[in-house]
Amino acid sequence: MKITKPLNLGLAALAGLAFACGGGEKSTETTTTPAVESTPAEPAQEMSLEEKYKDDPIYIKGLAKLKTSDCTTCHMVERKIVGPSYADVAAKYESTEENIEKLAQKVIEGGVGVWGEVPMPPHPTLSMEDAKDMVAYVLLLK
Ligand code: HEC
Structure with a gap:
C-alpha cells in the first residue's frame, strides 16, 4: 500500500534537499537549522594601568627605582x-x-603569609625612601 504525501510536505522536502545535496540518503527527516551565532558585545577595551598612570610623577619615580632592583x-x-x-x-x-x-618595611625585611606560602626575600640594601617610592607606585595601580 502506498502513502502519498500531501503536497506541502513534498515542497518542504524539496526545500530540504536544496540544502542537503549529496547526502545519498532516501530519508527526508533531517531539518538542519543553521546555528545562529550570537556574538557577545565586545567589552570596551580598558586602558592598561601602565597607560593610565604613565604621566603621574609617583608612577615615573617609583617605576624608575623598581627597575634598579629585582622586583x-x-x-x-x-x-x-x-x-x-x-x-x-x-x-x-x-x-x-x-x-x-x-x-616599604616589608619589602626591605621580606615576609610571607599575606598572599600565600611563598616568601618575599628581604632587600636590605634598599633605603626606606626608595622602598616607599616603589610602594607608592605599586599602590597607585588601581
Ligand atoms: C623572589 C621573588 C620576589 C621579589 C624579587 C620581590 N617580591 Fe614582592 N613579593 C613576593 C611574594 C612571594 C610576596 C607575597 C608575600 C606574602 O604573602 O606575604 C610579595 C609581596 C609584595 C608586596 C605586598 C606585601 C604585603 O604584605 O601585602 C609588595 C608591596 C611587594 N612585594 C613589593 C616588592 C618590591 C617593591 C620588590 C622589589 C624591591 C619586590 N616586591 C621583590 C615576591 C617577591
Whole structure:
C-alpha cells in the first residue's frame, strides 16, 4: 500500500534537499537549522594601568627605582607570577602614608603569609625612601 504525501510536505522536502545535496540518503527527516551565532558585545577595551598612570610623577619615580632592583622577577603589574600582581596589592591597600610605610618595611625585611606560602626575600640594601617610592607606585595601580 502506498502513502502519498500531501503536497506541502513534498515542497518542504524539496526545500530540504536544496540544502542537503549529496547526502545519498532516501530519508527526508533531517531539518538542519543553521546555528545562529550570537556574538557577545565586545567589552570596551580598558586602558592598561601602565597607560593610565604613565604621566603621574609617583608612577615615573617609583617605576624608575623598581627597575634598579629585582622586583620585576617576581611581580608584574596585572598578572600574578611568583608574587602578587601590583594591581592586586593596590586593590588590597589604600594608598595611605601608613600603608606605604608598612609595605616599604616589608619589602626591605621580606615576609610571607599575606598572599600565600611563598616568601618575599628581604632587600636590605634598599633605603626606606626608595622602598616607599616603589610602594607608592605599586599602590597607585588601581
Ligand atoms: C623572589 C621573588 C620576589 C621579589 C624579587 C620581590 N617580591 Fe614582592 N613579593 C613576593 C611574594 C612571594 C610576596 C607575597 C608575600 C606574602 O604573602 O606575604 C610579595 C609581596 C609584595 C608586596 C605586598 C606585601 C604585603 O604584605 O601585602 C609588595 C608591596 C611587594 N612585594 C613589593 C616588592 C618590591 C617593591 C620588590 C622589589 C624591591 C619586590 N616586591 C621583590 C615576591 C617577591
